[in-house]
Amino acid sequence: MASSAPIYECPHIEFKTPVPTDIEISQAVEPLHISKIAAQAGILPEELEPYGRYKAKVNLSVRQRLADQPNGNYVVVTGITPTPLGEGKSTTTVGLSQALGAHLHQKVFTCVRQPSQGPTFGIKGGAAGGGYAQVIPMEEFNLHLTGDIHAITAANNLMAAAIDARMLHEKTQTDVQLFDRLCPAEANGSRTFAPVMLKRLVKLGITKTDPNELTSEERSRFARLAIDPASITWQRVLDTNDRMLRKITIGQGPQEKGHDRVTGFDIAVASEIMAILALATSLGDMRERLGNMVFAKSTRGEPVTADDLGVGGALTVLMKDTIMPNLMQTLEGTPCFVHAGPFANIAHGNSSIVADQLALKLVGPEGFVITECGFGADIGMEKFFNIKCRYSSLVPNCVVLVTTVRALKMHGGGPAVVAGKPLDHAYKNEALELVEAGCANMQLHIRNAIKFGVPVVVAINRFTSDTDNEIEIVRKKALEAGAVNAVMANHWAEGGRGAVELGRAVMEACETGRRADNFKFLYPLEYSIKQKIESIAKEIYGAAVVEYSPEAESKIEFYTSQGYDKLPICMAKTHLSLSSDPALKGVPTGFTIRVRDIRASVGAGFLYPLLGDIMTIPGLPTRPGFYDVDIDLNTGRVIGLF
Numbered sequence: 001m002a003s004s005a006p007i008y009e010c011p012h013i014e015f016k017t018p019v020p021t022d023i024e025i026s027q028a029v030e031p032l033h034i035s036k037i038a039a040q041a042g043i044l045p046e047e048l049e050p051y052g053r054y055k056a057k058v059n060l061s062v063r064q065r066l067a068d069q070p071n072g073n074y075v076v077v078t079g080i081t082p083t084p085l086g087e088g089k090s091t092t093t094v095g096l097s098q099a100l101g102a103h104l105h106q107k108v109f110t111c112v113r114q115p116s117q118g119p120t121f122g123i124k125g126g127a128a129g130g131g132y133a134q135v136i137p138m139e140e141f142n143l144h145l146t147g148d149i150h151a152i153t154a155a156n157n158l159m160a161a162a163i164d165a166r167m168l169h170e171k172t173q174t175d176v177q178l179f180d181r182l183c184p185a186e187a188n189g190s191r192t193f194a195p196v197m198l199k200r201l202v203k204l205g206i207t208k209t210d211p212n213e214l215t216s217e218e219r220s221r222f223a224r225l226a227i228d229p230a231s232i233t234w235q236r237v238l239d240t241n242d243r244m245l246r247k248i249t250i251g252q253g254p255q256e257k258g259h260d261r262v263t264g265f266d267i268a269v270a271s272e273i274m275a276i277l278a279l280a281t282s283l284g285d286m287r288e289r290l291g292n293m294v295f296a297k298s299t300r301g302e303p304v305t306a307d308d309l310g311v312g313g314a315l316t317v318l319m320k321d322t323i324m325p326n327l328m329q330t331l332e333g334t335p336c337f338v339h340a341g342p343f344a345n346i347a348h349g350n351s352s353i354v355a356d357q358l359a360l361k362l363v364g365p366e367g368f369v370i371t372e373c374g375f376g377a378d379i380g381m382e383k384f385f386n387i388k389c390r391y392s393s394l395v396p397n398c399v400v401l402v403t404t405v406r407a408l409k410m411h412g413g414g415p416a417v418v419a420g421k422p423l424d425h426a427y428k429n430e431a432l433e434l435v436e437a438g439c440a441n442m443q444l445h446i447r448n449a450i451k452f453g454v455p456v457v458v459a460i461n462r463f464t465s466d467t468d469n470e471i472e473i474v475r476k477k478a479l480e481a482g483a484v485n486a487v488m489a490n491h492w493a494e495g496g497r498g499a500v501e502l503g504r505a506v507m508e509a510c511e512t513g514r515r516a517d518n519f520k521f522l523y524p525l526e527y528s529i530k531q532k533i534e535s536i537a538k539e540i541y542g543a544a545v546v547e548y549s550p551e552a553e554s555k556i557e558f559y560t561s562q563g564y565d566k567l568p569i570c571m572a573k574t575h576l577s578l579s580s581d582p583a584l585k586g587v588p589t590g591f592t593i594r595v596r597d598i599r600a601s602v603g604a605g606f607l608y609p610l611l612g613d614i615m616t617i618p619g620l621p622t623r624p625g626f627y628d629v630d631i632d633l634n635t636g637r638v639i640g641l642f
Helices: 022-028 034-041 061-065 089-103 138-142 148-172 175-182 195-204 216-223 272-279 283-291 312-319 353-363 377-392 405-411 432-451 468-480 491-516 529-541 550-561
Strands: 048-050 056-058 073-079 108-112 133-136 236-238 248-250 261-263 265-267 294-297 303-305 326-330 335-338 368-372 398-403 456-461 485-489 545-548 592-595 597-601 606-610
Touching: 022 133, 022 138, 034 048, 034 056, 034 326, 034 335, 061 353, 073 089, 073 353, 073 377, 073 432, 073 491, 089 108, 089 133, 089 326, 089 368, 089 398, 089 456, 089 485, 089 491, 108 353, 133 138, 133 326, 133 491, 148 175, 148 236, 148 272, 148 294, 148 312, 175 216, 195 216, 195 312, 272 283, 272 312, 272 377, 283 312, 335 353, 353 368, 353 377, 368 491, 377 398, 377 432, 377 529, 398 405, 398 432, 398 468, 398 491, 405 432, 405 468, 432 456, 432 468, 432 529, 456 468, 456 491, 468 485, 485 491, 529 545, 529 550, 529 592, 545 550, 550 597
Parallel strands: 073 368, 073 398, 108 335, 108 368, 236 265, 398 456, 456 485, 545 592
Antiparallel strands: 048 056, 056 326, 248 261, 294 303, 326 335, 597 606
16 A cells, blocks of 8 residues: 655656656756665665765665565566667656655665666667656766776776786796796795685695695696687677777787787676676675686686686776665655666676665565566566576566557567667557557567566556557557556656556555465576577577577587586577567567577676677767767756767
8 A cells, every 4th residue: 555654755846748858857857965865765874875966885784784674575677579769668667666656655766777888879878767757867877877887897808908918928938937927936935826826726626825835737737727719708898889899909019929819899788797796696796706707718628717817806806896786866756776787688687686685675575676677578587587586586576567559569560660760650640450469479478477477567658659549459468468457657758657557556466476476487407508598499489499500519518517507598689579580570480599609607607698699889870879968068067868
C-alpha cells in the first residue's frame, strides 16, 4: 500500500507541453544538495564522499552497518528486441522510481549504468533517461561523473603497456639479466620477491620464498613469461568513438625497431576491468579478479595473467575508489546509484552488484530497488539472471518488460527503422495489424522471463503517436502470454505521475514474486560449455541448431582443460534480433547460430562466445552529436547535450 507521508523532498518542476529537450528540463530544475539526497536515503555523513554539490561516492561500510536489515524488493527493467532508436528502458526505470518514491511514497532506489562518453558525442546521445524521467544533472551524469571510466582507462592501458614492455625486455635480455632486474640484489647479496610474485611462484609449483635459493631452471621459468604475441587478447582503450584506432600497428619508434605488432583499441567500457567493477563484491574481490585476468597464452600453451605480469596490485590501486557507487538523484528527488557500465554484448551489460546490495539494504524490506539491464531481454535480462544474480546471490522479485508500439510495428513487418532517418508514416499513424503481428516478439520475451520463475509486468512506454486501440492490443497480448499485468506509462511527458499505475502493478507483482520464491537459473554451472551455449541459443533465442568454427572448438578444448568450463556464458550477439542476424525481426524460427570464436574474461568470471562480428569501438557519423554541444559563456552551462 502507498504511504500517505512523503519520504523524499521533490525539487520544483514546471511541466510543459510540448515537452522541452532533456537538457532544458534538467537545467530548469534546481537539484537538491547531494547531502540531502543521502540523508533521505539513510546514508550517514561519514559514509558519503561528495564530488561537488550534486554527486558523491558512498562507502561500502553501509552494507556492514545494515547487515541485519532484510533486503527490499528487487526489480529488473528490460525490454523487447529494440529498434536502433531504443525503446526507453532508462526512461522507464527512472519514471517508475519517481512514481514509487515521489507519488506512492515508497522507499526506492534507482540503480543504473554509467554511460560511455563516446556515444554521448556520437549518434546515440546520453543515457540519463529522458523527458520528465531522468537523472540530474544530466551533463554531470553523461560527462566524467566521478572519474570511474577514466580510472578504468588508466588501469587498462597500464596493463597494455606492461604487456608490450615485458615482451620487449624478454626478447632483449638473457634469463640471468631478467631475473637480476626483477629481483635485484641488495649490497649484502640478499634478494626479495615482491608480494605479487609469490602468487606466480605458487602457480609454478615453486615452494621457495628466497630468490637466491632458486635453481637456474626455476629462475628462468619464473622470469620468462614467454608471451605468445599471436594469442594476446588485451587491447588499449579510450572513451571516444574513434574508428581509426580499431586496428593499429605499435612499436614504430626507432628504439622499438623489430618489436612492432598489430593491435587495436576498444572503447573504455568494453574493457574487462569495467566488467570486473560491475561484478566485484568488495575491494578484496576486485583485487583477486584483476590479478586473475588472462590476457594471452605462453608459447608453452599456459594462460598468462595480470598477476604473472606483476601488475594486479597496481591496477587495484588505480581502481580503489571506483568500487564505491556514485550517488545522484532523479528529477523528482529520489536517490539513484550510477555505477559501472559494461558493454552488453562482450560483457554482461548491467550496473554493479555493490550498488544493488547497498540499495536493497537502504530501502529495507518494504522498499524497492529498480535496476536496468542493457539491450533486449534476450541479452541483458538473460545475463542479469545467469551471471549477475549468480555472483551476487540476490533474488529478483519482478521483471518489468518495456515495450513500445513503434518496435512492435517494426517486428510486425513495418518498414526499416534507421537511426538518423525520418520514420515511415506507418509509425506515425494507427496500424493495428502491424502491432498485433509484432506482439509475438514481446510474448516470447515474456515467456523467457517466466522460465526464470519471476513475474512479469509489461510497461507500454507511450509515444505521442500511439493510439488507445494500439495500446489495448499490446495489453491484451501481454496478458495472454502470461504477464501478471500490462500498463501504459507516460512518464516521459508526465514524470512519476505518468507511471503511478505501473508502480502499483510492480508493487503487486513483487508481493506475488516474494510469496512464490520460484527464481531459478537457466542452466547449472556443471553443464559443459556447449550445453550452456545451446541452452541459451535454443531456449532464449529460439535457434534450431548451433554450429562451431574450428577456432571455437579449439577454444572449448583449451578452456575445459584449464577449468574455465565451469564459468557462466556471456553471449556476444546483435541486440537487433533474437537471432544473430540483425535483419531478422519478429520471432525468427529454424535459424542456425554460428559460434565463430569464444573468448575468456577469467577475471570477470565468464566466457563470451562471439556470434558474428562484434564492434568494440563505435565510429562517428557524418554529423555527430558534438556539433550541437557547446557552453554558454554567460552562465557556464553546457548546451546541446541530448
